[in-house]
Amino acid sequence: MRGSHWFIICIVSFLVLMFAIECRLPKKFVWTPTFSHYDKQPFGCAVFDSLLSASLPMRYSVSGKTFYQLEQEDTVSRRAILVVNNHLALTDVDxxxxxxxxxxxxxxxLVSNSFTGNLRDTLGFESSYSYFNPIVLxxxxxxxxxxxxxxWVGDSTVYxxxxxxxxxxxxSSYFWQDSLSVKVLAEKSISSDEFRYDFGVKFDSLQVDxxxxxxxxxxxxxxxxxxxxVSTPLLFTNYGVLDGKNAAYIFRLLSQMGEFPxxxxxGYLEEAAQVQMSPFRYFISQRPLRWALYLTMIAILLFMTFTARRRQRVIPVIHEPENKSMEFTELIGTLYFQKKDHADLVHKKYIYFAEELRREIQVDVEDVxxxxxxxxxIAQKTGMSAEEVxxxxxxxxxxIYGGQTITAEQMKQFIDKMNEIIDHI
Structure with a gap:
């Protein structure tokens, strides 16, 4: 067996071994909250949405529209709308x-750690803000x-x-409200010092400790x-619905929606969550498409393996480059002949003539x-008389400088004289 065949076998065996090891490695959890419908990590919502879809057939769906779009879409039927996000930023239109x-x-x-000021002012409540750190958790x-x-302090006749x-x-987040029309569903106990720190000096009347x-x-x-x-968005995730008996807390809150769909x-998720909705991730999530992708990759690997052997390439015919200098010169000469611009041709020749003198004998004829x-x-270098030059x-x-018009004969005399001086240097 040739050495190249052994090399291919080793590479394929290594890839198969790495694939088997990767499949057996424990999956690494990502604890970053995304609340995405396609995220199966602890703080995504893939399991959350699938469980609610199974529990509420024909009554639960996921949309990417904003409140304005949903309102424009249907202004007649009554329904329930759920928004889950760490930071809920709503515009005045929303x-x-x-x-x-x-x-x-x-x-x-509305389930979030923080709410925009326009919503807080309208509904008359305040909310504390807490930063979630997965490492601390x-x-x-x-x-x-x-x-x-x-x-849970909601209606005791129901739950x-x-x-x-x-x-x-x-x-860790919570609300404060002074409106009698607000109905408290769930609450927690905190120290007065923490309450005073979150909401400022206007609550200093509370006793210490x-x-x-x-x-x-x-x-x-x-x-x-x-x-x-609701101030606990992380509970409305895959982790929340799989957290044993505590999942009942989420369903008690969702039951407040009644029988509405x-x-x-x-529509208010950050861009990081929208990345989960890429077409490639959809391919992976569907079994037939996933196998089609795997077979395509295997076919590409086999194609690379069997076409990797060296082949004799066609030797290209290299032609000698053509000299286009004369053709270019004739083209430029024809253009000048048609335009009858003899002075401009003398001007260009004079520029070359002056540059040649500067380079060869360090004389600047443009300095009057x-x-x-x-x-x-110039006379010493060419043997001509200074008067003639x-x-x-x-x-x-x-x-050159005055724009004087000359004939073709005068142009030829000027150019011949410049060539003569350059030739004698």
């Missing part, structure tokens, strides 16, 4: 469309520290009161509909103030 939809009977659930979970408690326990990093209950989920009526605010919109020395220098230079200058 807020107006949201309120308009709620006013005519829609139920809208992993360290906290590894330390086996106690979890925070979320108390009994219950305590749900989550890691503090997943439920006391506990106070703050909402983490609440709803307010708006027109014929309802707006539900639920639309979860991704130094004419006598220049004429003497000076007479020629002074005769050609009006043509």
């Amino acid at each position: 807020v107006n469309a949201l309120l308009k939809g709620a006013e005519r009977g829609n139920k809208i659930m 992993r360290k906290y979970a590894a330390s086996l520290l106690s979890k925070d408690s979320l108390h 009994p009161r219950r305590i749900f326990r989550f890691y503090p990093q997943l439920c 006391t506990l106070c209950n703050v909402p983490v989920a609440m709803s307010c009526s708006w027109g014929k509909g309802e707006i539900i605010l 639920i639309i979860r919109t991704e 103030a130094d004419d006598e020395r220049s004429f003497d220098r 000076g007479k020629f230079i002074r005769a050609v200058r009006p043509v």
Whole structure:
């Protein structure tokens, strides 16, 4: 067997071995929240959406439209809209469309760590902000520290009161409101010092080292509909629905939507989450398309393997480059002959003539103030008289600088004289 065959076998065996090792390696989790419909990592929403689609057939869907687009799409039927994001940035147009939809009977659930000021001012609430750090979460979970408690305080006739326990990093944000029309669904206990730090000096009346209950989920009526605010977006992810008994907390919140069809919109996700929606990722997610992609890659690999042997290439015929200088010269000469611009041709020749003198004998004939020395220098180098040289230079200058018109015969005399001087240097 030839050496090239052994090389190909080794490469193929190495690739097969690496593929087998890669398949057996444990999958690495990415803890960055994306809330994307296509992300199967802990803080994506692929499992969350699939579970709700199975639990609510024909009543749950995912869309990429904004509130304005959804409102323009359907202004008659009533439905529930769910938005899940870490930072919910709504424009005035979005807020107006949201309120308009709620006013005519829609139920809208906004799940986020932070909300824009125009929405807070309209609904009359404040929210604390918390930055999520995956490293801190992993360290906290590894330390086996106690979890925070979320108390369900909604309508006890529907669901009994219950305590749900989550890691503090997943439920650190909360609300404050002073409106009696707001209905609290879930709350948690925090220290008065933390409350004072988050909301400023206007709450200094609270006693030191006391506990106070703050909402983490609440709803307010708006027109014929309802707006539900939730401050724990990381619970509405794959991790949240797979977190054992705590998944009941999410379904209690979603039950506030009633019997309306639920639309979860991704129109406000960051660009990083939209990358998950690439066509290539869709190919991988579908079994027939995935196998088609694998077979294509195997076919390309086989093609490269069997066509890798060296082949004799066709030796190209190299022709000797043609000399186009004479043809170019004739073309330029024809153009000047047709234009009858003899002075311009003398001007171009004079530029070359002056440059040749500067380079060969260091004489600048364009410097009028130094004419006598220049004429003497040219006369010494060419054997001509200084008077003859000076007479020629002074005769050609009006043509060069004054724009004097000359005949073809005069042009030939000027050019011949310049050639004569250059030839005698």
